[in-house]
Amino acid sequence: MSAHIKFTLTHGDKVLSLGERTIIMGAINCTPDSFSDGGQFKSPDEAVDRALQMVEEGADIIDIGGESTRPGSNPVPESKELDRVLPVVEMLRKESSVWISIDTCKTRVAREAIEAGADIINDISGLRFDRNMPNVAAENDVPVVVMHILGKPKNMQLNPVYDDVVKDVYNYFEERIASLTQAGISEDNILLDPGIGFGKNTEHNLILINNLHVFAHLNKPILIGPSRKSFIGNILNLDVKNRLEGTAAAVALSIVRGAHIVRVHDVKEMVRVARLTDAIINSTKPEFVS
Numbered sequence: 001m002s003a004h005i006k007f008t009l010t011h012g013d014k015v016l017s018l019g020e021r022t023i024i025m026g027a028i029n030c031t032p033d034s035f036s037d038g039g040q041f042k043s044p045d046e047a048v049d050r051a052l053q054m055v056e057e058g059a060d061i062i063d064i065g066g067e068s069t070r071p072g073s074n075p076v077p078e079s080k081e082l083d084r085v086l087p088v089v090e091m092l093r094k095e096s097s098v099w100i101s102i103d104t105c106k107t108r109v110a111r112e113a114i115e116a117g118a119d120i121i122n123d124i125s126g127l128r129f130d131r132n133m134p135n136v137a138a139e140n141d142v143p144v145v146v147m148h149i150l151g152k153p154k155n156m157q158l159n160p161v162y163d164d165v166v167k168d169v170y171n172y173f174e175e176r177i178a179s180l181t182q183a184g185i186s187e188d189n190i191l192l193d194p195g196i197g198f199g200k201n202t203e204h205n206l207i208l209i210n211n212l213h214v215f216a217h218l219n220k221p222i223l224i225g226p227s228r229k230s231f232i233g234n235i236l237n238l239d240v241k242n243r244l245e246g247t248a249a250a251v252a253l254s255i256v257r258g259a260h261i262v263r264v265h266d267v268k269e270m271v272r273v274a275r276l277t278d279a280i281i282n283s284t285k286p287e288f289v290s
Helices: 044-057 078-095 107-116 133-140 165-182 202-210 212-218 230-236 244-256 267-281
Strands: 007-011 014-018 023-029 061-065 099-103 120-123 144-147 190-193 261-264
Touching: 023 044, 023 267, 044 061, 044 078, 044 267, 061 078, 061 120, 078 099, 078 107, 099 107, 107 120, 107 133, 120 133, 133 165, 144 165, 165 190, 165 202, 165 212, 202 212, 202 230, 202 244, 230 244, 244 261, 244 267, 261 267
Parallel strands: 023 061, 023 261, 061 099, 099 120, 120 144, 144 190
Antiparallel strands: 007 014
């Protein structure tokens, strides 16, 4: 696998280079019911402490979310989501210059988080669930993570079916890129996430990871979030607390197949996985000796 295509993300005077090494996004779920770390952070102080620890461990981006998107989950009121995430964004921004991503589908949450210091909108709906989200992204000139999802979290895992999962996700990305650029979002501000576990069964997830390089033809940075996901548990017969090695394997293969950013919970360990994988990918090819 050749070295990754290089991109540059900007927000204000901040610059993040993609493709030279894998970028690590640390996930902070300020929710009581997220599948992996729900209820872990009972206060903004605890969430910020963990975020700062992630930064020390090597996270380049901290992704903050206030609404669980696990299979079967229901949306939460806008006011509750704001109460969960805004104090964390505000406090983290005072403590660190790290890139902050707001994980939300709601326009008001995105807007207020950006005002509080967030740099990126990470929207599992691909900026579709709230029709005003593209305008917020364009007006604030922020990078956006456009994720693929089949259905909504409440029903996405009820027998997801594709004609060809890679082709279907690819076509979805083409449509979203065209729509979002027409709405005024810069081509350079669009990142793509195939949405591992969002309306996909185990086989779909494996196929997408193994064919991640296909999406390079869209000439956009690729983000992927396999961390602790159910497909790992299904294959290894392990609960969510015992999926570290499975996550490591998925992260390494995702990087080999073209991921620029990996969204993870176990930052220290996945930084190590990413650095070794990067070193192998970027090693100099020796002259062949027979």
